[in-house]
Amino acid sequence: xxxxxxxxxxxxxxxxxxxxxxxxxxxxxxxxxxxxxxxxxxxxxxxxxxxxxxxxxxxxxxxxxxxxxxxxxxxxxxxxxxxxxxxxxxxxxxxxxxxxxxxxxxxxxxxxx
Amino acid sequence: xxxxxxxxxxxxxxxxxxxxxxxxxxxxxxxxxxxxxxxxxxxxxxxxxxxxxxxxxxxxxxxxxxxxxxxxxxxxxxxxxxxxxxxxxxxxxxxxxxxxxxxxxxxxxxxxxxxxx
Numbered sequence: 001x002x003x004x005x006x007x008x009x010x011x012x013x014x015x016x017x018x019x020x021x022x023x024x025x026x027x028x029x030x031x032x033x034x035x036x037x038x039x040x041x042x043x044x045x046x047x048x049x050x051x052x053x054x055x056x057x058x059x060x061x062x063x064x065x066x067x068x069x070x071x072x073x074x075x076x077x078x079x080x081x082x083x084x085x086x087x088x089x090x091x092x093x094x095x096x097x098x099x100x101x102x103x104x105x106x107x108x109x110x111x112x113x
Numbered sequence: 114x115x116x117x118x119x120x121x122x123x124x125x126x127x128x129x130x131x132x133x134x135x136x137x138x139x140x141x142x143x144x145x146x147x148x149x150x151x152x153x154x155x156x157x158x159x160x161x162x163x164x165x166x167x168x169x170x171x172x173x174x175x176x177x178x179x180x181x182x183x184x185x186x187x188x189x190x191x192x193x194x195x196x197x198x199x200x201x202x203x204x205x206x207x208x209x210x211x212x213x214x215x216x217x218x219x220x221x222x223x224x225x226x227x228x229x230x
Contacts, residue, residue: 009153032216043117043203043221044156051215090155094216101216103155 002027004093006104013081014112021076021107023091032094033074035065038106039087047089050074061085086111115139119204119222126194126229134189134225136204143209145187146171146219147179149200156203162187164209194229201226 003026013019025031032051036044048059055067065076074091088108094101120135138145143164148156158171160179168179176198178190187206191198205219 004155034216034218036221041223043205043223044219045221046218049218051211096210096215101158101219103157105153105155 002031002093002095002102004091004102004104006089006091006107008107009105010108010110012110012112015083016080019076019078019081019085019109021089021091021109023074023076023104024072025074025091025093026072027093027095029095030069032096032101033065033067034092034094034101035059035063035074035076036090036092036103037061037087038090044090047076081109081111083111083113085109117204117206117220117222119202119225121225122223123226124228126191126227128194128196128229130194130229131190131192132194133191134202134204134227135186136188136222137186138204138206138220139185140206140220141184142206142220143184144207144217145181146205146207147177147187147189148203148205149173149198150203150224151200159189159202196229199227199229 005024034049035047038044050057050067088106090106091104117138146161147159157173162168162181165184180188202225204222207217207219
């Protein structure tokens, strides 16, 4: 079975600084990868997805992620963080089919002035 | 454009009571899902419905039942609530999986916060 690891439970960055959130997955074949963001009291919103092709994918709100097969990683990045980016971020991996999407445990981002 | 609507938003139950969580989507999606979110555990799939008329168990189905009432609506029922079912419940929907079988992004409701005393 596939699994997803987000090693950082909580990250604090200064506004304007760069951001990288880590995601590692375990799956034998090519996975389908997602990053979602959850603001307090709300549901999850899709930031970006990777299915195939170019390993650097662009998403909404200025986020990007890079798929590295050799490292089994799909890290999320943003060059300059805004206070409104404070939220919880979830990486997810799918292996095809309707139910086989596994979510990581999330990384909570705090942005300080 | 409402997307995925969940009702109620908050609920407090006593142990042994029953209730139904409602979910409706207006995006004409085929697939619908119920998750529970607990601190430090991410989202865990309870049940899903690949298309109207079908439902299947996910990772943590015990203590729950579901009904896919029509294409728009997918309800989750707790027959006899237990304190271990205190959680935030999310409904999600997606288009049918891609031509190559790839999972499609899911659209989430804002959740139902359920406390069982």
